[in-house]
Amino acid sequence: MRIVTWNINSVRLRLPLVLRLLQEMQPDVLCLQETKALVDVFPTGPLAEAGWSHQLVAGMKGYNGVAILSRLPIEETVSREFCGRTDARHVAARIDGGPEVHNFYVPAGGDVPDPAVNDKFAHKLDFLAEMTQWLGTERSPDHPMILVGDLNIAPLETDVWSHKQLLNVVSHTPVEVEALDKVQASAGWIDAVRKIVPPEERLYSWWSYRAKDWSAADKGRRLDHVWVTPPLDGGIRHAEVIRDARGWEKASDHAPVVVDLDL
DNA sequence: ATGGCAGGTTATACCTGA
Numbered sequence: 001m002r003i004v005t006w007n008i009n010s011v012r013l014r015l016p017l018v019l020r021l022l023q024e025m026q027p028d029v030l031c032l033q034e035t036k037a038l039v040d041v042f043p044t045g046p047l048a049e050a051g052w053s054h055q056l057v058a059g060m061k062g063y064n065g066v067a068i069l070s071r072l073p074i075e076e077t078v079s080r081e082f083c084g085r086t087d088a089r090h091v092a093a094r095i096d097g098g099p100e101v102h103n104f105y106v107p108a109g110g111d112v113p114d115p116a117v118n119d120k121f122a123h124k125l126d127f128l129a130e131m132t133q134w135l136g137t138e139r140s141p142d143h144p145m146i147l148v149g150d151l152n153i154a155p156l157e158t159d160v161w162s163h164k165q166l167l168n169v170v171s172h173t174p175v176e177v178e179a180l181d182k183v184q185a186s187a188g189w190i191d192a193v194r195k196i197v198p199p200e201e202r203l204y205s206w207w208s209y210r211a212k213d214w215s216a217a218d219k220g221r222r223l224d225h226v227w228v229t230p231p232l233d234g235g236i237r238h239a240e241v242i243r244d245a246r247g248w249e250k251a252s253d254h255a256p257v258v259v260d261l262d263l
Numbered sequence: 264a265t266g267g268c269a270g271g272t273t274a275t276a277c278c279t280g281a
Contacts, residue, residue, distance in 0.1 A: 009269080009270070009280085010269090010270055010271075013270070013271095034270095034280085036270070036271065061271085061272080062270085062271050062272060062278090062279085063271080063278090063279070063280095108279080108280055108281055109281075110279090110280090110281085111281085120279095152280095152281070165264095165265090169265085169281080170281065171281055206281075208265080208266070208267095208268075208281075209266095209267095209268040209269055209280095210265075210266045210267050210268050210269090211265090211266090211267085211268090212267075217264095219264090219265085221281080223281080253268090253269080253280085253281090
């Protein structure tokens, strides 16, 4: 099974890029974040015609929004609300005869890494705590599951261009990394990408739009993740960031992350 | 040297991203 996660930063604006990725990578499942589209304007038709006709979409106007596109039928779907908000940051579906897939868009957290003065950062930490609580109580590590998404945290030193310079920058602060570690421990989640790409090796999935030359500067962060529960651990075959897609015309600031699994 | 950009919105300024 091939699964891809991609923060698309507007699915309507970048529909041609999504179709290109589907053609080139032929994933079984594609999980999107930041679709920025209400369900009724989501491009269901063109994506179904391309072959990904089984879709689970959660959306709101202007912000957030997540979707699971599958070639195989999906069942037992759920879109959970976190922090008491209806803000389209999670969908989950069981792939027919396969694992349960959770797709998350964790809040970015604003600028100041202090929950006392920055409500967005407080929301991010609350969201992560609620994820930990929910995944830990509702789901067993014995259950074959995949968790993907834009988790908006780069946990390892090699997940950012400069560990020192980003220690106090939202996305790489110790308090966020600790919170993410707790999420990971909630159901024995294993970082599938780091099983393939050694932790000593630098790896990013996001590069700012603001750089003059994003690739030359290469000041990236690995914010997008693919995790699996222990039953799927032995089946991790391949993982990569499609860095090339960051250079496509009218690109998202995130690149897709691909993982191949034997189920 | 992070913010210099980018997307969406009852737009033409402001919020959000990270």
